[in-house]
Amino acid sequence: MKQTVPFTRDLVLVGGGHTHALVLRSWGMNPLPGVRLTVINPGPTAPYSGMLPGFVAGHYTRDELDIDLVKLARFAGARIIVGKAVAIDPIAKTISVPDRPDIAYDVAVIDVGITSEMPTLAGFAEHGIPAKPLGVFASRWDAYRANATTPKVAVIGGGVAGAELAMAMAYALRDQAPEVSLIDRGEVLDGFNEPTRNRLLAALEELNVSLVEHAEVAEVLPNAVRLTDGTLVPSDFTTGAAGARPHDWVADIGLDLQEGSLVVGPTLQTSDPDVFAVGDCAYLSHDPRPKAGVFAVREAPYLFDNLRARLSDGKMRNYHPQKDYLKLISLGGKEALAEKLGTARRSTLLWKWKNHIDRTFMNQFEKLPQMEPELPLRVAQGVKDALGDTPLCGGCGAKVGRGALQGALKTLPETGRNDIVPLVGDDAALLKTGGALQVFTTDHLSAVTDDPVLMAKITAIHALGDIWAMGADPQAAVLSLTLPRMSADLQQRTVTEVTQTISENLGGAALVGGHTTMGDSMTIGLSLTGLCSADPVTLAGAQVGDVLVLTKPIGSGTILAAEMRRLARGADVLACYKSMTQSNEDFARALKDAHAMTDVTGFGLAGHLAGMCETSGVGATVRLDNVPLLDGALSLAESGVRSSLFPDNRNDTRITAPDTARSALMFDPQTAGGLLAALPRDQAVAITKKFPNVGISIIGEITEGRGVTFS
Template identity: 50%
Template sequence: MRQDADLPLTRDLVLIGGGHSHALVLRMWGMKPLAGVRLTVINPLPSAAYSGMLPGHVAGHYARQELQLDLVRLARHAGARLVLGRATGIDRARKLIEVPGRAPIAYDVASLDIGITSEMPQLPGFSEHVTPAKPLDAFADAWEAFATDPPPEPRIAVVGGGVAGVELAMACAHRLPQARVTVYEAAREALRLLGSGARGAMLRHCARLGVRIETGAALAGAEAGQLLLEGGKTARADFVIGTGATKPADWLERTELDLTDGFVTVGPTLQSSDPAIFASGDIAHLSHAPRPKAGVYAVRAAKPLFRNLRAALSGRPLTRFQPQRDYLKLISTGGKHAVADKWSLPLDGEWLWRWKDRIDRKFMAKVHDLPIMAPPPLPRERAQGLEEVLGTKPMCGGCGAKLGGVALREALAGLPAPTRPDVLSGPGDDAAVLACGPRKQVFTTDHVRAFTEDPWVLGRIVALHAMSDAWAMGAAPQAALAQVTLPRQSEELGARALSEMLGAAAEAFREAGADLVGGHTSMGAELSLGFTVTGLCDDPLGQDGAQPGDRLILTKPIGAGVILAAEMLGAAPGATVAKALEMMARSSGPASAILAPHAHAMTDVTGFGLAGHLLGLCEASAVSARLDLAAIPVLEGAEKLAAAGHHSSLLPQNIANCAGRMTAPPGPRSEILHDPQTSGGLLAAVPAEKVEKILASLRAAGYEAAAIGAIEPGPAFLRVS
C-alpha cells in the first residue's frame, strides 16, 4: 500500500507567521497530513514566544525555553519546510510571498498569523528608547538583558494601563523588588475593561508591590533615560515598556486585501477578501464576531483553520468559526498568585495561579510533546543483513549520506592512473587538476541528499559545499553544472522548487565570481542536488605539503552532522539547528583567499569528519598530527546532543576509517571529531610564525577560526589530547 509521502505533490500551502494558531495547525497537520500538499511556514526566528507565559517569565517563574514554541521541531513533525525570514509583501496576482534576501515563495493557499506590534513609531524617540511588549521574542530578550544587570535603584516605566501593561508592571516589580515601577495611562482610569471585582484586586496588588499608576498621562515621546508626556511633563526611566498600541504590519496595506484599522478582515470561514488567503490570531479582524486581541481566540481558531485550509486545498466546503463571547481571564500578579475576571466575581488567590500554570503548561505540552511516527514494519520474509544496513537511525542527508571511507578507498583502488598529458592528477586530492594553458584548472563534483526541506537554503549550501574543494586547493571557482533529482510532483511545483534552488545556487556562484552554466534534472524518490565545479589557479595547493612545526587552523566549528541527525528525530532545539544552517551557508571563499598564500597544505572538512580529513592530509604529507581537543570550535548544542546518543548515520564508518591511526580521550567531544560536515570549514597547515596574523584576518572576516593543533614528524597518525 502506498504511503502519502510517495504521492506526487500538487499544491503549495504557506503559513505566514509562527503564531499560536499556526503552531497548532502544524501539530495537527503532522497527525493528519493532506496528500499532495507541500507545506511551508515562514517566520523570522526558529521559535516563537507563547504570550500566556510571558509575564511569568518576566517575573522569573519560567525560563526562556519554557515559553518558546519550537517551530523547527513543529515543522519536522508536520513534514513542512521552515523558511527563516520575515514576509514583507504578497503579490496576489502572481501568488508570491515576498521574503527579503531570497526568492519569492509561491502559494496556492496561504494563511496569515504574524501577530502585531506594540510600536508607536509616530512618537519621537519611541523606536530608539522604548521596548514594545510585542513582538514577544524581542521584548523577552531586551528584558532579560536589563533584569540580569540592572542599574542601582532602577526606574521602570510601562506605557499603557490595560491588563497587559499592569500585569507586566507587577511582574517587573516582583523580579526587581528594588525597582520603582510606574504605569502611565492616557485615559482617566486604568484597567477599564475589567470587572469591578477584578479591577479592585489588581489595584490592591499594585499597591502591595509598590507599582504606581498615573492616569491622564499620555506619552508624547521618549529620550535617553526619560519619557516625554503630554503637557510638557517628563519622567525618568531606565527601561520603558510599550503596551499601549496594537499595530499591524504596514505591508498589509499593499496587498489590497480588505482591512479594518489595518487588520486583515476575515469572515466566518477565516478567509480574507481573497479566498486563497486566510488569517487568524491577533492580525485577523473577525468581521462577523469582533473580539479583543487575545491569545485564547487564536488557540480556539486553530481547529477550524486547520479544517478549512484542508477544505480549500481539496475542493471541499468550508465550515464556520464562531468564537465564544467572553472567556475567563486569569491575570498573574507578580508572584505565584492570580486574579480572575469573569461574571464580575472577585476571585483572587494562589490557587488561580496554579490553575493558570496548568492551562499554560498543557498548551505548551501540545506543541512540545510531539509523537514520533514509527516507520512501517519490515517484511516478514527478507534477505539477511537488511537490519544491519538499515541500522537503528534514519539515513542522514548532506555528507552524512556518503559511502564510508574504507569502502570508498577500496572502490577507488582499482581505478587506472591518468593517461592524458593534460590530466595532471586523479583520485586522491580534493579535486582533479587539469592543464589549462599557462594555468591549472581544478575539476570537482559533489552531490548530496537533501538535509533541509527549504530549496533556497539547500541550493546555497550545496553550491558552497561543491566549491569548497576548489577553495581548498587555492583555486578561484570558474563555472558549475547542476545535477538535480526532484521528488515526483506536478510540473508547476517542480518548477517552483527548481527555481528557488538554482536561484540561490546561482547567487552563491556569482558571489564567488563563477557562473552556473547549466545542468541536468530528473525525477526520483527524493530530493538531491549536486554541482560539478571548475576553478582556476596558477599552482594548486595540495594536501602533500604539510611540514613538522606547522600549526593547524580550522575556519568553521564542527558538529553540523550530529545536529542535523538529531533534527531528523525532532530532538534538536530550533535555535541550534538555525545556527548550524547559518554556519553551513557561510562561504569559505574569503577564508581560502586569506589562507592560500601562506598554507603549506590545505583541505576542507566534509563527509569524513575532521579526524578523517586530517589523517588524509597527514598521509599525503607523510607527517603526524596533534590536536588540542579543547581548542577545536564546536557548534553550540552539538556536544550535548552527542552526549545524549545522537549521531550521523555515517559516524560508525568514519570511526572505523580512523581505527588504529589515532588516539583520543573517550567522550562526546572526541566523537564529534568524526562527525560528517556539509559545507564545513577549511583545515590548513601554516607556518607557526604566521598563525596570529592569519587568525586575526579570518576573525575580522567573520569566521569562528581557531588554531587547533600542530604537525609533527612521524608516520601518519593523529594524537588528540
C-alpha cells in the same frame, strides 16, 4: 520515507502564531497528501503569550516560554523559512521575504499577530521596547533583568496587558527596590467593572507600582519618559503595551481591512478566498471579538479543516467564537485573578490553575507523538544491521564510507593521459587546459532541509570547498538536481528557486547548465571548475613544525542528525545552517600560501586531517579544547547522538583519540565545513588576527611520524 503522492499544491503559513502552531501539530498527525507545507517566521521559536507575564516575573525560563518551530515543522513535514515576510501579492500569489526568491503559494494563511511599536512617539524607536512582537521583548527583558542594579521601569499603556507586565516586572526586580511606573492617558484598567478593577489596583499597590494617569507621553528618553506637561518619569527600560496595531505591510496586500486588520468571514477567509487570516491580525466580521489568545486557539481546528477543504474541494466549517471567556490575569507573584461575566476572584490556587492550563498547552508541542513508520514484520536478512540504530542522515552524513570509494578507485586502470596532473588523496582533479591549470570537482548532497533555497546555498558552499582548498578561483558550474515528485507548476517554482540561489552563491563562477530529474527526495549536486593563478595547494605539502588552522566550528553532522529526530534546539539548528552557508572564499584567499589544505566534509576533521598527514608523510597532534564547536553539538554528543556515517569514520586506525563526547565530534561528518590548512605559525597567527570574530582557530601542529593524535 518514500514519497508516493506527488506534490501539487503549495500551502504557506505566514507567521508562527498560536493558531499556526496548532495547525502544524495537527498536520503532522494527519497531512493532506499532495500538499507541500511551508511556514515562514522571523525566528526559530514562537513565544506563547499566556506565559509571558510568568516569564517576565521569573517563574518560567525562556525555553519554557517558546514553541520550537523548527522541531514542529520537522514533525509536520513542513519546510521552515526563517525570515520576515514583508509583502504578499495576491495576484501573482507570491510572498516576499528579504534575501531570497519570492515564495509562491496556492493557499496562504496569515498569523503574524500585532505590534506595539509606536513609530510616531518621539524617541520610542531608539529607546523603547514594544511588548509585541513577544520574542524581541522577551530577549530585551532577559538582558535587562540580568544586568539591572538600580532598575527604573515604565510601561506605557494601562490596560490589562500593561498592568500584567508592570506587576511581573515589579515582582522580578523586588529585591532591588525598583521604580516601576504604569502610564496611561486615561485611568488605569478602566475597562473593568469597579470590583474587578479595585482588586487589580490593590495588586498593583502591593507591588509598589506607581500609577501615572491622565498623562500624555511626549517623548521617550534614554533614562526617562517625558510627559507633555514636562514631568519626567524615571525609566531605563520603557516598554509600550498601548495602541497595539496590525503590521504596516498587512495593509499593503490589497485585501479588505477593518482598522488595519484583515477582514475574515466565518470560514476565516479574507476577501481573497485563497488567503486566510487568524489570530490578532484578523477581524471577525461576522462576530467581532477583542484581541485575545483564546480565540486564536479556538480557531485552530476550524482553520485546519478549512485548509484541507480548500486544497481538496471539500466542505468548509464556520467558526463562531464564544460570547465571553474566562480571563486569568497574573498578579506578579504566583497569584492570579479570574474574571468572567463581571465576577472576579484572586488567589494562589487560581495561579496554579493558570499554570496547569499553560503548561498543558505547551506540553503538546514538547511531547509530539512518534509518527515514523515501522519496518514490515518480515524483512530480508541483514536489513536491520544495514539500517543501524539511527535514521539515514542527509548531507555528508549520508555519504558512503571512505573505504568503499577508495577501494573501488584502486581497481581502475591508469589513464595514461598527460593532460591530467597526478595527485594523491585530493578530492578534485587537476587538469592542464590550454596552458592553464584547471581544478575539476563534483559533489552532491541529499537534502538536510526541505527548503530548496537553503539547501541550494549549502550545496554551493559545500561544492566550492574543493576549489577553494586548492587555491583556485571558481570558473563554471553545472547543476544536477533531483526533486521529489511534483506537478509541473511546482517543478517550475522549485527549479527557479534553486537555480537563482545557486547562481548567486558560486563565488564568481557561472552556472552554465544543468540536468534535472525526479526521485524519492531532493538532492542537489554541482560539477565545478576553477582556475589556478599560481601553484595549486594540495594535501601533500604539510611540513613538520606547521600549525593547523580550521576556519569553521564543527558539529554539523551531529546537529543535523539530532534535528531529524527532533532532539536539537531550533536556535542551534539555525546557527548550524548559518555556519554551513558561510563562504570560505575570504579564508581561502588568506590561506593561499599554505603548505597543504583541504576542506572538512564527510570524513570529519579527524579523517581529513589523517588524509593530509598520510599524503604529506607526517603526523599531527590536535588539542581537543582548541577545536571550535557549533552551539549545542557537545551536549547532543554527550547524550549519545551520532550521525549515520560516524561508525565508519571512527573506525580509522590512523587516528588515536580518547573515548569522549568531544572526541566523537572529531569524527563527525561535516556538510559545507571549514578549510583545514597547514602553514607556518607566524602566518597562522596573522590570519587569525585578521578574522577575529568568525571562529578561525589554531587547533594543533604537524609532527614527525604518521599518525594523528587528539588529546
